[in-house]
Amino acid sequence: MSETLFKIFGITILALVVITLMRKSSSDIGTLLRAVCGVVLATVGISLIQPVIDFIEEIGVLGNVGGECVEVLLRVLGISVLSHIASGVCRDCGETSLASYVDMAAKAEILIISIPLMKSVLDIATELLNMSR
Amino acid sequence: MDIAIILKVAGLGILVSAAAQILSKSGRDEQSVLVTVAGIVVVLIMLVGEIEKLFELVCSVFGF
Numbered sequence: 663m664s665e666t667l668f669k670i671f672g673i674t675i676l677a678l679v680v681i682t683l684m685r686k687s688s689s690d691i692g693t694l695l696r697a698v699c700g701v702v703l704a705t706v707g708i709s710l711i712q713p714v715i716d717f718i719e720e721i722g723v724l725g726n727v728g729g730e731c732v733e734v735l736l737r738v739l740g741i742s743v744l745s746h747i748a749s750g751v752c753r754d755c756g757e758t759s760l761a762s763y764v765d766m767a768a769k770a771e772i773l774i775i776s777i778p779l780m781k782s783v784l785d786i787a788t789e790l791l792n793m794s795r
Numbered sequence: 796m797d798i799a800i801i802l803k804v805a806g807l808g809i810l811v812s813a814a815a816q817i818l819s820k821s822g823r824d825e826q827s828v829l830v831t832v833a834g835i836v837v838v839l840i841m842l843v844g845e846i847e848k849l850f851e852l853v854c855s856v857f858g859f
Contacts, residue, residue: 669798670798673798673801673802676801676802676805677801677805680805680808680809683809684808684809684812687812687815687816688808688811688812688815688831690831690835691807691808691811691812691831691834691835691838692808694804694808694835694838694839694842695801695804695805695808695838697842698800698801698804698838698841698842698845699801701842701845701846701849702797702798702800702801702845704849705797705845705848705849705852706797706798708849708852708853708856709852709856711856712856715856715857733858736857736858737857737858737859739857740853740856740857740858740859743853744853
C-alpha cells in the first residue's frame with residue numbers, strides 16, 4: 663500500500679519536472695502530459711478509495727437509512743471527483759472559463775440527481791404534518 | 796502498473812521535443828512539425844485509452 667503512495671509521489675514530481683522543462687520548447691506535449699497525469703492519478707486514487715466506498719455501502723445497509731440515500735451520495739461523489747479533475751486540467755492550461763463551464767455542468771448534474779432525495783424528504787415532512795393534525 | 800504510462804508519456808515528450816528542436820535548427824522545419832504532430836497524436840491515443848479506463852472504474856465503483 664505504501665509502495666503505491668511512494669510511486670505516486672515520485673512519478674508526480676518527475677512529471678512536474680518534465681512539464682516545466684517542456685514549457686519553453688513544446689508546451690503542447692506538456693499540456694497532454696498534464697492531462698495524462700491527472701487521469702492516471704485519478705484512476706489510482708479511486709482504486710485506492712474503493713474499500714472505503716464498500717464500507718460506506720455496508721454501513722448504509724446496516725443503518726436502515728434506505729439504499730436510495732447512499733446511492734445518491736456515492737453518485738454525487740463520483741461526479742464531483744470527475745469534474746474536479748477536468749476543471750483542474752483546464753485551469754492548468756490557462757482556460758479558466760472552460761473550467762467554470764465544466765464545474766457548472768457538474769453542479770447541474772448533481773442537483774438533478776438529488777431531486778428524488780429532496781422529493782422523499784418533502785414526502786416525509788408532509789406525512790409528519792398530516793399525522794400531527 | 797498503471798503509473799508507468801506517465802513515465803512513457805514523459806519520455807516520449809522529451810524525445811519528441813529534442814528531435815523537433817534538432818530538426819528545426821538544422822533547417823528542416825517541416826520535418827520538425829511532422830515529428831511534433833506525430834508525438835502529439837500518439838500521446839492523445841494513450842490519453843483516450845486512460846480516460847476510458849477511468850470512466851469504467853468510476854462507473855463500477857460509484858454505481859452509475
